[in-house]
Amino acid sequence: MIDLSETRVKIDEIDSKIISLFNERMKLADDVANYKIATGKPVYDAVREKEKLLVIEGFGEDDFGKTALRELFTQIMSISRKYQYRKIADVSKTSSSVTSYSADNIGFFGGSGTYTERAMKDFFGNDTKAKSFDSFKKVCEAVGNGSIEYGVLPIENSTTGSISDIYDLLMEYEIHIIGEAIEPIDHALLGLPSANLVDITEVYSHPQPLLQCSNFLTKYPDWNTFAYGSTSKSALKVKNDGKINQAAIASKANAEFYGLKVLAENIANDTLNATRFIVIGKGGNYLENADKISISFEIPHKTGSLYSILSNFIYNNINMTNIESRPIPKRRWQYRFFVDFDGNLNDAGVINAITGLKAEADSFTLLGNYVGADKK
Structure with missing residues (x-):
């Protein structure tokens, strides 16, 4: 019979050695970061990491061991990158010159008496005059071509979930989210x-x-x-x-x-039924007190890509509030991800996270930094 207490003592001794070696490795990561700062080289070197993981995987004694080693060192290298991003953080601070949004040239989906009109008035004021459109696409087209300055659209319902068309339109017309409103729905x-x-x-x-x-x-x-x-x-x-x-x-x-x-x-399935509306615009100015960020990114179509990219939120202590995926046109079974998270573009953790996301994703789009409706 194995003595469990003796085995645990041995495990503790091994863990202590692992911790010591890990700390030593992170000191070397600091040297690497300093070198990359001096030379301007990127943090993420996909070719080197792939080659290194293949070598490490070869030390596994069986299939489980190979997979475990690959997973362990993928995580270690990910942590090392996050540390380097923390030092380099190449995202510029955003100018927060806008103190409020107001305009007479506004459009919204639907017509008089709709929830979207109510959301528009809650955001811009009860006396706001606006033009109504009969489709989501027409609102986005009008913002995109400059015929209206801002548009208001529903994007998510607490009962039925997200309205997927809106995410596709945000990318198609290259428009930004500048605000949001949450309206109780009394069908x-x-x-x-x-x-x-x-x-x-x-x-x-x-x-x-x-x-x-x-x-x-x-x-x-x-x-x-x-x-x-x-x-x-x-x-x-x-x-x-x-x-x-x-x-x-x-x-x-x-x-x-x-x-x-x-x-x-009161015929809705949920008595607390509510819809989140977004306010969209063409420009990229953000409020100084903005506390919510929306982004979109595409990642390599391979095992662990999403896990790796989301670790940028974990290691920077960022609260992710929503994630959606949409098929990428003309790329079968590949997806574009949309993420909302708490923060301001001038926060150190956000700067670090976005640095990592931009380096590791195939494409990255900042959709907006705005005041969350639940924070007002």
Whole structure:
């Protein structure tokens, strides 16, 4: 029988040696960093790391040992890079010349009485005048070509998750996120003033509200649901068609605006249902008190790439709040990642993390640094 206490003593002795050697290795990493600062060489040397990992892997006694050694030294080299990034940190500090955002030339998705309009007014002020657009793409096109200065779009719902189209459009039109707003969603079923629930056979709304109210809709299996351009357009259709069997899922504000009757209220699956909206613009100026950052990056299509890239957040003690992936056009089974995290572009940890991300990713895009709606 093995004496467990003796074995643990031996393990502790080995761990002590590993720690000593690790500290010695990090001192050498400091020498490497100083050399790279002097010569201007990049921290990340993909060819050397690949060659070194192949050699190290060869010391494994079996398949498990080979994999374990590769994983261990991949992590060690990753830590070494983060230390070097901390010293080099080649990301310039951002000018924070903007103290607030205001404009008369604003666009938003949907129409009067929509949640997007409410988010726009919460961000820019209740007296703000703006142009409505009937698609996400048209809002982004208008910002991209300069016909409007800012646009407001929904990007994420607390019940149904992200609206993936928005992420693709951000990259297509090279626009920035300059702010966000979070709005509670109070979906209601709206019909003609003379209608009652028993009269309804058709329900219209944007695809998102239809999903967000699925539990309510399943109670009425004979109803037919139809995806429509927006909640406000759905309400307008019910009004214009004048058919007692039609209803729309929209806000109670739409009922008042279009002279409709609230047939049922608070019909969302989640009583805490809320949607996050982003404010987009063309420029790259950021508020001095910005505390949330959005980025996009692409990475090599190989084992461990995502793990390695995300370690830049871990070793710089950065809180990542969201990650999404979208297929890269014309590159089958390869993905572009979108990440939100806490921080300001002038924070030392953020500078270090972005330095590492830019060095290791195939491509990197800063989408914005803005004040998070949950911090206001």
